[in-house]
Amino acid sequence: MERTITVKGIGKVSACSDYVILKMRLEAKDKQYDKVMDTATKQLAELKQSLLSIGFEKNAVKTTNFKVYTDYDSYKDEHDHYQRVFTGFVCCHQLKLAFDFDLKRLSQVLVTIASCPTHLELDIVFTVKNPTEINDALLREAAINAKKKAELLCEASGVKLGQLLIIDYNWDELNVYSDTKYKFDERSFRELSAIPSMDIEPDNIDVQDTATFVWEIV
Known part of the structure; x- marks a missing residue:
């Protein structure tokens, strides 16, 4: 019977944010479909x-989700039964704008968007421009960590580590984002009229990943 040792390797990497993503949501509503689409087109323009x-290219804003749906309100009639009444068409357009992290540039973008006639919902996240580098570093760290554990266990048990037989890895997408929250409520966002002087430094991005390794014991 083949003797094996199974070890889970853990990779940990910490990185500074060098990229910012603005997630934006535009919404238009009207009882007439053509008016909804006209409003949505105007909002985006x-x-x-x-x-x-302020110097962005025309195609800098990317669509991440676009949907048009019908909206209804519910009410109880005289017989205490729920009824639905059509209130209009809704066009929901979710977009993103990504650029290199620079506090002055970010502030300039926020002031510009705040002064735009179009109302939108905004969320700001900090990340890295090249997440592949972090993913690669995590895999290397996990492999080194697993082999070190396996060698220590074999040494303590009086056996030798043989050939690597299996590597089991879950290829789920990693969440490579800083935990830093940078938000404005609707009123304070609309009050932005000059570039804010607040100097912030996003928290480091701490990510972890694992892989399972199986070696032969000789």
């Missing part, structure tokens, strides 16, 4: 024009 004015 206004947003793009405001960003063009």
